[in-house]
Amino acid sequence: MKMLLVAEYRQKKLLENYTELLAFAGQFGAECTMFLVGDGAAELPKFAGKLYLADVATFGEYNPDAHKRLLLDVVAQEQPTMIVFSHSSYGWDLAPRLAASLKAAQVSEVVAVEGGQLVVPACNAKLRRTVAGTGAMTIATLQAGAFSLADAAAGSPEVVAV
Numbered sequence: 001m002k003m004l005l006v007a008e009y010r011q012k013k014l015l016e017n018y019t020e021l022l023a024f025a026g027q028f029g030a031e032c033t034m035f036l037v038g039d040g041a042a043e044l045p046k047f048a049g050k051l052y053l054a055d056v057a058t059f060g061e062y063n064p065d066a067h068k069r070l071l072l073d074v075v076a077q078e079q080p081t082m083i084v085f086s087h088s089s090y091g092w093d094l095a096p097r098l099a100a101s102l103k104a105a106q107v108s109e110v111v112a113v114e115g116g117q118l119v120v121p122a123c124n125a126k127l128r129r130t131v132a133g134t135g136a137m138t139i140a141t142l143q144a145g146a147f148s149l150a151d152a153a154a155g156s157p158e159v160v161a162v
Contacts, residue, residue: 003030004080006071007045008090009038009056017086018045023147024084027113033078034157037067048155054162062090068097070162075102080137087141095139105133111146 003025007018018034025032034045037054045051052074059066071094075083083098085091087109099106112119117132118140132138 001028001030001082002078002080003028003032004071004074004078004083005032005034006083006085006091006094007034007036007038008086008088009036009042010061012039012042014038014043014045015086017088017144019149019153020086020142020144020147021084022047022153023149024110024113024142026149027147028082028116030082033074033080035071035074035162037061037070040159040161044157044159046153046155047157049157051157051159052162053159062093064093064097067094068101071098072101074162075137082137083139085139085141087143091141095141099139102137102139103135104137104139105135106139106141107131107133108141109143110140111143 005021008015032049035052037059038056040053054070085095107118109120110118117130119128119130122129
């Protein structure tokens with residue numbers, strides 16, 4: 001399985017929640033590629049893989065149309081089976097835009113993985129249900145704190161400018 005993880009950059013800092021994306025991908029044993037609109041001179045995510053990096057000075061911390069366009073270009077190159085966001089204001093807004101453009105399933109607020117399927121809360125989080133996209137690609141957002149790495153993130157990505 002190939003995953004595209006979407007990291008976040010806010011107020012001139014890489015958000016540490018990218019490690020939750022890595023932990024989630026690890027549960028699938030997925031090959032990971034990451035996307036970030038950030039500052040190449042600042043801290044970059046620590047992982048062994050390809051990082052598609054767009055310049056925050058050019059594209060802004062959040063510009064929905066520009067970020068969606070950049071992501072669509074990366075998706076066309078990488079052809080991931082799953083695109084993963086944090087369940088944050090960035091993910092809430094961008095994930096459905098991307099899903100609509102790609103005609104892909106979207107699963108919001110994933111809290112666990114069971115048997116290779118996504119677990120999401122139901123009935124005001126009193127119950128859980130297991131779901132899976134039926135198409136070639138699924139877009140997911142992860143609930144904050146639901147996934148964590150056993151060890152600290154490590155590695156230096158291969159940076160590809162977009």
